[in-house]
Amino acid sequence: xxxxxxxxxxxxxxxxxxxxxxxxxxxxxxxxxxxxxxxxxxxxxxxxxxxxxxxxxxxxx
Numbered sequence: 149x150x151x152x153x154x155x156x157x158x159x160x161x162x163x164x165x166x167x168x169x170x171x172x173x174x175x176x177x178x179x180x181x182x183x184x185x186x187x188x189x190x191x192x193x194x195x196x197x198x199x200x201x202x203x204x205x206x207x208x209x
Contacts, residue, residue: 149175150174150175151173151174151175151176151206151207152171152172152173152182152206152207153170153171153172153173153174153177153204153205153207154170154171154203154204154205154206154207155170155171155172155180155181155201155203155204156168156169156170156201156204157160157184157199157201157202158199158200158202158204159188159193159194159198159200160198160199161192161194161197165200166196168188169186170183170184172184172208176204177204178187178204180204181204182205183203183206184199185199186193203204
């Protein structure tokens with residue numbers, strides 16, 4: 149069953165960490181994390197080791 153996950157974290161943009169909050173529909177937490185890494189990496193050219201995940205929570209529908 150598809151769930152909605154809210155992911156909070158920060159990523160390195162230039163010399164500063166930029167906070168972010170993203171919501172993704174995914175089958176599980178692992179897939180939602182993969183979406184975060186993929187999207188931030190493609191939009192901001194940020195490598196995965198520069199993205200810090202602070203919180204993942206499942207949103208109630």
